[in-house]
Amino acid sequence: MIDHVTANVTDFERAKGFYEQALRPLGYSVQMEFPGAAGFGTGGGIPDFWIGSSPERGATHVAFTASDRSAVDAFFEAAMAAGGADNGPPGVRPHYHETYYAAYVHDPDGNNLEAVCHRPE
Numbered sequence: 001m002i003d004h005v006t007a008n009v010t011d012f013e014r015a016k017g018f019y020e021q022a023l024r025p026l027g028y029s030v031q032m033e034f035p036g037a038a039g040f041g042t043g044g045g046i047p048d049f050w051i052g053s054s055p056e057r058g059a060t061h062v063a064f065t066a067s068d069r070s071a072v073d074a075f076f077e078a079a080m081a082a083g084g085a086d087n088g089p090p091g092v093r094p095h096y097h098e099t100y101y102a103a104y105v106h107d108p109d110g111n112n113l114e115a116v117c118h119r120p121e
Helices: 012-026 069-081
Strands: 002-008 029-034 037-041 049-052 060-065 101-106 112-117
Touching: 002 112, 012 029, 012 037, 012 049, 069 101, 069 112
Parallel strands: 002 049, 060 112
Antiparallel strands: 002 060, 029 037, 037 049, 101 112
16 A cells, blocks of 8 residues: 655645645645654644655655565665665654554656654564
């Protein structure tokens, strides 16, 4: 299952205004915001569509839901063995929320893939 997707944008403020207006009829609004990134969703909970201007993220960012933290670890090991490039080893990312456990890899084309578990350990 896909947890969330991020589109890389060149002008964050312009893109944010565009998506706020374009997605409003679908019930989407900004649910979370960090410097240079905004998460859109349809109500409480984790946003499922993000925009951001982060070169290290790569052209596309797709986060896959992991059932538990060991699945995140296994994803990272398998992706590295398949030729992926480390973009953030498994670990808690408390700046997102206290139980956000994720790992990031770039695929051979530079896209950023993430496995994430939101459950506590």
